Amino acid sequence: MNTRDMKNRIGQSWVLASGVLALGASALLPHPAEAVPSFAVQTGQPCAACHVGSFGPQLTSFGRDFKLFGYVASKGKPTMPAVSAMVTTSFTHTNTDQVPSPAPWTGPNDNLSLDQVSLFYAGAVIPDVMGAFIQATYDGVHHVIHWDNTDIRLSREATIGGSDLVYGITVNNNPTVQDLWNSTPAWRYPYVQSALAAGPAAATKLDGSYAQKVIGVGAYGMLNDLLFVEADVYNPLNIPTQYALGLTGLQGSDTTDGVIPYWRVSLQHAFDQGHHSIQVGTYGMTADIFPGGDRSTGRSDGYTDIAADLNYQWYAKPSDVTADIASLHLNYIHEDQDLKASSLLSGTNARDQLNSFRADMSYAVAATYTPSVQYFRSWGSTDAALWSGSANGSPNSAGFVGEIAYSPWGKPGDPMTWFNPHLTLQYVAYTQFNGTSQHAGDNNTVFLNLWFALGLPN
């Protein structure tokens, strides 16, 4: 075997591995989902004040402000540390049995699982100045403990020419985990998904590829509660560090050439005495990647992601946190892939594109029952070498999510601000799956999730 053959073999191997990993990652990594009673204990506010439907992570206007101002708002001096926990358990049924089974310990279908047990530090670190949201998770599907979403913020206020400015610094480990709106990938709908059902293989780099595998610092400012601007720089964690943090990095995984810049610009406006809140924005990032960590070509693949999003919320009665809330989120991501290295290593196209679009609506009734629906679609260039997990080299997938969520507590007058249960019944229906409409419905999923969030009583 000559050197070129060996490189081709290595390239084919990593493409296959990356395809399988992408499929596995999207299928088996639970979608991040957080609700932290220590915030409720710190502020004296019920969960419904910050979260639509009395449960995270969808934020209300006040929830966004609490995050913007650095997680420090408080009802007074805390008497307990800002520690919380959550437990999620679920039942998953897919239209057809999965072969092989989704995890070594499961059957091919109708699986019960303990999905996550998480511990959080969530609250003020330095009163009025610095706060943090830090999560560590036991992943019950893969039986590992790992570093999870983290956002540490330092926030201040100023007045410039009569205009109010809230500005600050964020240190975080997942591009968009620091974002205020629920259209962006880290906190988007559906807020909880099955860890044991297959999902589409193709995802843009913005859509969770770097979750917990980077550390970044950014500066942000919100002028007059209207214009939000943020710029961050992320540095990828090396593979040994990822191992040490319990992440699923593998030898041969992609490595990044240099840092990853991220940007965010957004306009928001509340009107009609708080009955309506609307936001439009754009965000994006660029990354240069050595595929499979292979630097032998001396070239890297370039990825440029540009996204646009819109959020709208209607509040039936802004002075009542248990009044009905309707929400709409739209998100579009376009990714240009300049595959200078992959085309040499494994014969991919020289350039590809990948797009994703999501639109979801929900209506929270009395902060207790929240029905919701989403349309999702991803589409892009056909590239058999890149999308090896696809039947025909196409990354295209599309479908719908329908859900009803139930939160009995988390409202004013409830006996325990430090404990909140949440029940979700969800159905995912695919019209297209990994490039084909044939048998797409085989992946349709019924998902029943029971989620508990608890903190320390103050």
Added chain:
Amino acid sequence: MKISVLPMATLATLAALLLSTAAYAGETVIDQQAQKFVPNAVTLKAGDSLKFLNSDDVDHNVTVIDAAGNAEDHGIQKPGAPIVIKFDKPGDYSVRCSVHPRMKMSVKVE
């Protein structure tokens, strides 16, 4: 001797009205509604008071900050429970809710 009840009642009512007017002459009502102070700017005379209502269904806090940055925290205010704060010294003040960072108002005392 027969005493007329009507003039006595009239006098009592007038006295009560006078006393009542005297008690509330320097009091301005501020509502906390949909996480806003309404109104969000007032001018008072030294010795006047602000009466803060809470029409929301969640707790608020009233913290008064003077021009030098000295803060006086009046604690948590439950829904429906008013707080009355007297402003004795002339000056410019801001009022904040420590729970809801967007809630702020200005108070000028002459």
